[in-house]
Amino acid sequence: MNTKLSIGIVGVGKIARDQHLPAIAALDGFELVASASRNAQVDGVRNYKTIEEMLAAEPQLDAVSLCATPQVRFDQARAALAAGKHVMLEKPPGASVHEVDVLRSMARAAGRTLFATWHSRYAPAVETAREWLASRTLQEVQVRWKEDVRRWHPGQAWIWTPGGLGVFDPGINALSIITHMLPREVVLREATLSVPANVQTPIAANLDFVDEAGVPVRAEFDWRHGPVEQWEIVVRTSDGELHLSEGGKKLAIAGKPVEIGPEREYPSLYERFHWLITHGEHDVDVRPLRLVADAFLLGRRHEVEPFHD
Incomplete structure (x- = not known):
């Protein structure tokens, strides 16, 4: 990364x-x-209240990284692209699939890079798991992504409003891994969404997918889990079971731990962003967000007890 x-x-x-x-x-x-x-x-940088103020005062900026909530992401990205900046989007890249497609077209027309990030794909065990699965016959996939919302999103009301995704905010991390790691595309067949009576987004979800060959892929997302997080994907194959755990930090194949490198998800994202900019490329994969949209479209809504932070 010689270019600063x-x-x-x-x-x-x-x-x-x-x-x-x-x-x-x-x-x-x-x-x-x-x-x-x-x-x-x-500390140590110039600070502004809005992206519009920042863009007006900082014309020399090469790029912006958008970390605000997904509901405001489109307007911010649109402003940055119109100002000639390269744009990096924290996950999820937007509040809807179509708005991300529009941003991709805008970036191409402006000759600027758009990078829709999925940090969990850069967890240290994911690429090793993807390479191993590429030549195996899959039989079944189980995804369990469970945590305590009060620990990871304390006092954050936006997650419970339209566009906030609810339990899919962490669950989309698992979907970003399986869409990258599994050798074939997956399609959602049905879903059950557990929605607290006083909010708009689910606190838990059960999803049934199949891949292109008909292999079942089942996912359980739950924000009522604790005290230890359960972020794991188990893939049963003809050559044994692959077990990805701790969100992709650990990997075992046929019961034996696999040695992998250190965790550096976000440094890897910024290295990727730098490469994309210097090579004039884009990286915009909306498949994880599309699967979430499908869950809201196809899912049966089940009302559960109200949520109180």
């Missing part, structure tokens, strides 16, 4: 502080020069 690119970050919340800011600071390819956030600031 200036970047601004938009939306300085938990994910930005926990992941984006350390990743940018650790890489030579980017220099963080500005941030835009209604309620927070970043």
Whole structure:
């Protein structure tokens, strides 16, 4: 990454502080020069309240990284592309599938890079698992993605509103892995969505997919789980069982642990973003978001007890 690119970050919340800011600071390819956030600031850079203020005051910016909630992502990305900036989208890339397609067309017309990120695909065990599965005969896939919403989204009301995705906010991480890791495409057949009586998005979901060969792929997402998270994917094959656990940090095949590298999901994302910019490329895969949209379209809604944070 010999080319140094200036970047601004938009939306300085938990994910930005926990992941984006350390990743940018650790890489030579980017220099963080500005941030835009209604309620927070970043030390050592110029700070603005809105992306419009930042873009007007920072014409030299090469790129922006959008970390605000998905409901506002389209307008922010549109403004950045219109200003001639390369754009990186935190997951999910938008509140709808179509708006991401529109942004992709806008980026191509502007000659700028658009990168829709899926950080869980860069978990250290995922690529090794994908390579092993490529030459195996799959028999069944089980996905269990369960955690405590009060730990991971304390006081965040946006997740319970339309576009906030509810339990699919973490569940889409699992979908991003299986759409990358499994050798064939999967199609949703049916879904059950458990929605608290006082909110708009599900707190749990059960999904039944099949792949192109008819192999069953079943997923369970639940935000009422604890105290230890269960982020695992089990693939039964003719050559034994593959077990991906801890969100892709650990891998076992036929009961034997596989040695993998260290975790560096977000540094890898920014390395990828830098490569895309310097090579004039795009990376916009909407398949995980499309599967979530299919779940809302096909899912049976089951009302459960109200949620109180």
